[in-house]
Amino acid sequence: MIRAILRAQWRSMHIFRLSSGRRGAVFSVIIAVLWYGFWTALAAVAEQLTAAPQLRAQIKSWLPAGLLGVCAYWQLAPLASATMGASLDLRKLLVYPVPRRSLFLVEILLRITTCAESLLLLAGAAIGLLRNPAFGGWRAFARVPLAVILFAAFNLMLAAGLRNLIERLLSRKGIREAIALLLMLVGVLPRLLMVTSFGGALWARRLESVFPTAANPFWPWGAAAHCMLGLSAGVPPMAAVAVLAVWAAAAYLFGRWQFMRGLRFDFQEAQATVASAKARPFAERLYRLPALFLPDPLCAIVEKELRSLVRTPRFRLVFVMGFSFGLVVWLPMMLRGRVTHSAVSGNFLTVVSVYALFLLAQVTYSNAFGFDGSAAQLYFLAPLAISRALAAKNIAAAIFIFLEVAAIASACSLLRLGISPGQIAETFVVTAIAALYLLGVGNLSSVNYPRPMNAQRVSGGGGGGRAQGVLFLLYPFALLPVFLAYLARYALDNQVVFWGALVCAAALGVAIYWMAMESAVAAARNRRESILAELSRGEGPMVTE
């Protein structure tokens, strides 16, 4: 039964891969090689460190803290990166007589999709310890793998429970954005504390206390470390195994409890309250503003995009992240740079705005037809050139980009970060120029790598990972002309040169946008059938986020 579920998912993913062609497969492989290559290298470093007999004292101190870090990453990374991995789509499977324990087992196995890098690190550290004679060497062959397996099982089941809990919280109107935002801020708040003067001292004291606290054998990471290190850690390994087993059992109970609650939870009921458009005359007037300067059908599409995106929870979350998450990510560098006058502190507003531009990509311009799904066929059925539809979607994206910049500038003013009106104007100009390049790239990816997006789900798209990867690779190139303008200002200390370079970057941006649009229109004409097929594609028994 479990094999049948996994096979059905594999088949549906395989069919999708075949439909996305060889180029798509190559990109997926490149991205996977880069990502897992990085983590394999890190695992190799961990192996080398834990295998060094001369580092015996440091390993005893570092290992519990390291395992705490692995645990934190395991549980928080899927939330912070807004990708919660594959999960069972219970609505599709509940009609079959599948025992719930089997579904739970598959759910736990699927958590591996979000933690392969953690497993690599654990494996590296475990192999290093087995090679280290200071901790028993290969004589610890039974003890070290047992600790790793129990620790991994604890994390897997905890992650399964947390995922179910968070998914239910995120499906509730009103609190979903707040919860998602809170979870992400939790991930970056430590960085903020580290660099503020008050937080810095506090952080140093906290950091000093992490090592002994983490080493406490009653914590799962402490117990795992004691078990892996053996008697040299001062605690009998079997006692540590027993503690770890208790933690794993508790995680199992928590995971199973949350999973069963998820089975009984009615997502449709939770979301039903969202799906009613309240009469908002003011908002209606705002939606109709584009009619002042745009003709139909361009204006009709822009209005439709504004309405649809504002009503899409996933878009709202990313938009809010743009100015809040962006500020928190870059604020530490800004505060540190106030002393050293770094590039970030001098151009803080621009940096955060360009970062927000990247964040908005996934919900606006890099997959412009994603939220439309199969309804995108209307753009091909209606009597308008597809270039109009793309241009209208770009205009809507630009409106949100400028609103985002305005929100960031307002937040900076509220935080009294000393942003001048000149800097605000400069940010708008620079963001507009950078947007020209990125919208061009986005139009190409929208027609070459389209995929349907679920408007209700607040987390990111696994299916969109490839397009995001492509954008991530192209991002530095797209920003290069703007970067060169800043480089010129830094090198020559001349505003005229800076603005001249920006004008050149804008002219080049217009040309590139134009060429990208021509190319996207040709691709839309040639790939019309496969674009609509991909946008109408359903998912297998599991959903990937």
Place this chain on the structure above:
Amino acid sequence: MPDTPAIAVHDLCKLYGDKAAVDSLDLTVPRGCFFGFLGPNGAGKSTTIRMLTGLVPPSSGSIELLGMRLPDRELEIKRRVGLVPDESLLFDRLTGAEFLEFVGRMYGLARAVAVERAQSLLDLFELSEKRKFIAEYSKGMRKRLAMAASLIHHPDLFLMDEPFEGVDAVGARLMKEILLDQVRRGATIFLTSHVLEVVERLCDRVAIIDKGRIVREGSMAELRGGTESLEDVFVRVVGAAREFHELEWLK
């Protein structure tokens, strides 16, 4: 009424790899005709409609709609065609009124006209619950809204893929009356449906497609030959060779 047929298709083929979804299709649908396009699952009906709308490029052959060749005069054709597709073309995060206004403006109507027509269509199709997002609509309501959208620009040719699927009896009756009214004013309707009683009651002419090829075509009277029902004809033409084999374990 112009002399040219509403739909003239010649030697139309659509290949997927070496498999022909539509194979040398020749079809002529006169103007003002209620035309039924029937066939078993996977016979090529939806592919044909998608080629007629320009969503799928044909592998070979020619298509003329309302006397204009596709794709040469694609935009002009689109302005005069209304479509109810098998897949949803509705934007879930809009209300019914917003969606109809949007479609009207996409087809060149002024905003005021689109708003007025949208409201009258919502009333006609009993979808006047103004502030409800399309995401909340039932399947039948979605089909009714899709049909309303196909009417808003007053087209001369309707291409409809299973328009009654999921619609309740009252809604289906309303939709049939509206379609018959459109034929009376001179519009042409090209309809696919698996509900043969509906086709029998509505259509003037019928073509049956099987494995990508037209296997029967004619007026309803010609096809039925006086005594047979359309279902009998359909089963005889496309399913006569199929026998019912009982499964031992199902007894």
